[in-house]
Amino acid sequence: MTTQEMCTVPPDDEGGAHRAEPPRRVGTGDSTARRTADRAAVRAFRPRRRIPAIVVSVLLTLLGLLVAAETISGLVGRPLRLVPYDGMLSWASATPWSDPLFLLSSAVVTLLGLALLAVALVPGRPSMVPARSGDPGLVIGLRTRTVTKALAHAAEEVPGVHAARARMRGHTVVVTAATSGWDKERFGEEVRDAVLTRLAALEPVEPYRVVVNVKESR
Amino acid sequence: MRGKIGRANRWGLALVGLVLTVLGGLALARGLGAFGTAGTPIADGGVRGFFARTSPWSWWVVAVVALAVALSALWWLLAQARAEPRGPLRVESGPTGVTEVSPGGMAQAVADDVASGPSVLSAHADLVDARGAPSVRLRVVADESAPLHELSGHLSAVVLRHVRDALERDQVPAIARVSLEPSPSPHRVVR
Numbered sequence: 373m374t375t376q377e378m379c380t381v382p383p384d385d386e387g388g389a390h391r392a393e394p395p396r397r398v399g400t401g402d403s404t405a406r407r408t409a410d411r412a413a414v415r416a417f418r419p420r421r422r423i424p425a426i427v428v429s430v431l432l433t434l435l436g437l438l439v440a441a442e443t444i445s446g447l448v449g450r451p452l453r454l455v456p457y458d459g460m461l462s463w464a465s466a467t468p469w470s471d472p473l474f475l476l477s478s479a480v481v482t483l484l485g486l487a488l489l490a491v492a493l494v495p496g497r498p499s500m501v502p503a504r505s506g507d508p509g510l511v512i513g514l515r516t517r518t519v520t521k522a523l524a525h526a527a528e529e530v531p532g533v534h535a536a537r538a539r540m541r542g543h544t545v546v547v548t549a550a551t552s553g554w555d556k557e558r559f560g561e562e563v564r565d566a567v568l569t570r571l572a573a574l575e576p577v578e579p580y581r582v583v584v585n586v587k588e589s590r
Numbered sequence: 591m592r593g594k595i596g597r598a599n600r601w602g603l604a605l606v607g608l609v610l611t612v613l614g615g616l617a618l619a620r621g622l623g624a625f626g627t628a629g630t631p632i633a634d635g636g637v638r639g640f641f642a643r644t645s646p647w648s649w650w651v652v653a654v655v656a657l658a659v660a661l662s663a664l665w666w667l668l669a670q671a672r673a674e675p676r677g678p679l680r681v682e683s684g685p686t687g688v689t690e691v692s693p694g695g696m697a698q699a700v701a702d703d704v705a706s707g708p709s710v711l712s713a714h715a716d717l718v719d720a721r722g723a724p725s726v727r728l729r730v731v732a733d734e735s736a737p738l739h740e741l742s743g744h745l746s747a748v749v750l751r752h753v754r755d756a757l758e759r760d761q762v763p764a765i766a767r768v769s770l771e772p773s774p775s776p777h778r779v780v781r
Contacts, residue, residue, distance in 0.1 A: 436656045444653045507750070570734075
């Protein structure tokens with residue numbers, strides 16, 4: 373059997389459910405500096421889009437070199453003919469714009485372009501959990517895998533919890549706790565409080581939802 | 591450096607994506623009859639006549655554009671593997687000489703400074719100097735049960751202040767990648 377409890381850290385309003393002590397930090401009074409530091413932390417750990425960049429740059433390099441080599445070799449009178457452009461020209465001279473294969477290819481190119489635009493413009497999930505530093509010159513990121521382990525350990529510290537594991541999916545932390553099988557509601561409440569307290573102490577910049585599943589082990 | 595590559599990647603992908611979207615979209619629109627007859631050949635007499643009239647300079651333009659695209663894409667590709675510069679850090683330069691700091695020695699001092707902080711289990715530091723703008727990269731293993739503000743306060747108020755003083759700069763940005771681990775359980779030794 374399972375039960376689910378949800379809450380967010382940092383809280384949506386000041387009267388949030390977590391009970392972590394407020395952070396004591398250098399320069400906490402300067403909210404503008406804090407916001408600047410938060411934005412810098414989120415930006416610093418955004419995905420760099422290396423894989424698509426490598427694929428596109430390799431293809432563009434090869435395409436550019438091929439076109440340049442074919443054109444220049446043709447201009448100096450020694451055409452390389454790596455590409456069958458005579459055949460391509462006669463195909464283009466005989467094929468209308470409304471050719472279904474050409475329309476399909478155009479649609480694929482358009483979709484590819486839109487996909488690249490989406491990859492470029494969508495910020496993406498940060499590679500680490502950005503944390504509050506309070507200093508615009510200092511960016512702190514927490515390794516996601518170690519954060520989930522820390523939250524699982526926090527859940528395991530609740531008396532009666534045999535084992536716990538935590539996973540992070542986007543901005544949701546899913547904690548699954550195995551208990552001795554009685555008073556499921558109380559376990560859910562205590563695990564949630566323990567996880568929220570630990571999560572609040574880590575001071576994440578972005579809000580995280582905590583979902584607690586309690587499993588009764590016999 | 592990391593941020594610059596990320597920005598360059600996004601700009602490059604957006605530019606290529608925009609070109610493909612516009613070209614593909616225009617070809618699709620032409621094939622669906624948006625610009626008049628869709629039954630004419632793709633390379634009709636107008637296209638062939640244009641290249642016949644403008645040859646050979648139009649082909650030289652094609653070659654130059656293709657070379658420019660290839661070289662830009664190659665620069666973009668090589669930028670992915672470019673490491674952050676880790677040469678000596680210049681503290682001061684004047685007519686009488688130059689004062690430089692060895693990045694290795696200073697990085698060790700910074701790592702020791704970080705490791706002396708509360709809740710820190712181990713630390714590693716690197717100093718990067720990109721065009722005269724030094725910055726600090728930290729890899730910290732911290733106690734998972736300690737509040738993070740202890741660590742961030744130590745880094746901000748002690749470690750970075752020492753780095754700024756040593757390099758005689760008002761700002762030295764730092765990025766800290768923190769791994770959380772349980773603190774080692776205390777051992778009791780019985781003699």
